[in-house]
Amino acid sequence: MNNMINSEEIIKQLEKGLSTFNLDPKLQNVGAVQKNTDGVIVASGLSKAFMGELVAFDDGTEGVILNLDEDTVSIILLDSGKEIKEGDKIKTTGRLLSINVSEDYLGRVVNPLGIPLDGKSKPKKGKDMPLEKIAAGVVEREPVNTPLKTGIKAIDAMIPIGRGQRELIIGDRGFGKTAIAIDTIINQKQSAKTTKLRQVFCVYVAIGQKQSTIAQVVEKLKEKGAMDYTVVVAASASDPASLQYLAPYAGSAIAEYFLEKGEDVLVVYDDLTKHAWAYRQLSLVLKRPAGREAYPGDIFYLHSRLLERAVKLNRENGGGSITALPIIETQANDVSAYIPTNVISITDGQIYLEGDLFNSGIRPAINIGISVSRVGGSAQTQAIKSVAGKMKLELSQYREMAAFAQFGSELDQTTMQQLERGKRTTEILKQPQYQSFSEAFEYLSMWLVTSGHLDQIPVESIQKFEKEYHSFVKINYPKITNTLSTGDKPNEEILKQLEKATTEFKKGFSA
């Protein structure tokens, strides 16, 4: 009997549900379809409609108003809209486009409207988050001060990313842009476990990608256990341009839901080049004046308003953050094209991937020379900071010397040493995909090379040395790894132990 639903309970629930019902009749504004061209509807009527308002068609299809003209409005369809004919009725909804978000969305693959694409049940209802939102103001923000560990040595050491930063990943196709982003997402699990940093929730926005590529990414994230704290927003190449245009804003809206709860969020926009293409397509169909490379005049604002939503809130406003990792695909390494220069100027730095490096086996193929992080330095942990500075200096000296050395002239002892050190530094910065390093291991690798312990080791044995050294220290000197995990600068005692451990290991190491 206890399992039976009480009728009084049902009535109570219904009353509760109905208490929010608004009896006031709504004024309906209607219009009629004049034209349906390539996912854009031109409609008459709708005199009271406003920009960005959600409108509904008779067959249930929805659209968003993007142009308000003298007699007509232009609407982008959120569906294929094949059934929509001239004369069909349209009505306004009085709502802005929003996505319903809850914790249930973690681990799910959804489209920009929040509809699940993974074949599982509908996620629980949560809060409606508007897709378009003005970014937090100056008063609510604070400077970037917490690191966001990517688990990639080269980035964490030389191009550090902070929570709330916007760091662009730029490069030609196939040189590992997505790999960096995915590695960063995967690393958040161990970063939360091994350091005192908070868990970072992740949103991966796939724009205009192949369905197979998206499926691969999702599968990889699942395999590495990263889907537990990740939401994937997917608008594939086969989706209408309108959905591809909305996808990054939907990702941002999902991130803002967690931000409001005071959490740290990482959003990857993969990639904004295709986003700009989708917007260019819409703008041309909307007959907006075309500018450089046929992009519309507001293409800069398109990305700046999106990336402005990356934020580090101060404690009074919850203390959460949204870190943005936009990705831009260049053609033939041309960073001076229209969209790359736009996004470079918006972001707080860029990670530049180069084909030559990639092909010569340096992976991740990051060009340290032109990659920068404008704000991340202040977020770097003291431990990494204490070794990264020296490493950066040595590496830049090496690059300069390497150019000279090519002439084949005789070199003095110091230069030779610098060259050898540089080779080893470059070697130690190599890192296979999906093998993110913890804070302690990153420190150990950097310390090894900067303290000269690798100078006698042949370059080809460096990777092996590093791998075995890490497990040696972890097993025999757990105190060192535990102390380094805190991110504090190691004291004299730890450094002494480290020296001892290294000497001990080197004795037993055979190249």
Next chain:
Amino acid sequence: MEKKYIKKLALASYTKNELDSKKVKKIAGFLTRNNLKQYIKELKLLESQKTITILTPSFSKKAKNDIKEKFAKIYADKKVIIDNDPSLILGIKVIDNDLIYDLSLKNTLDNLNMHINEQYD
């Protein structure tokens, strides 16, 4: 011919707020096929702007006259048309070009249905 001139022609086709068939015939004679199409469109738009349609579920002549009188006062410069729509159940629905004031029981029940569906989705 530009759209704005056709719009002017459509406005000029009225005499004392009523569509003048003589004027329309004369104007139509000067227009090309494309312009004529646009002209008809503009006239239709003007007509719908000058008309108020009121839908009521009641068939009683008296009630209809009462409603018409009242609305004629509110919309003095517009033509008021009364129509029957039993599906409204109760209340009225006023259609003013692209604005619809739906004060019917059907609309309230529909909204209630939608609200419950949203709540228990």
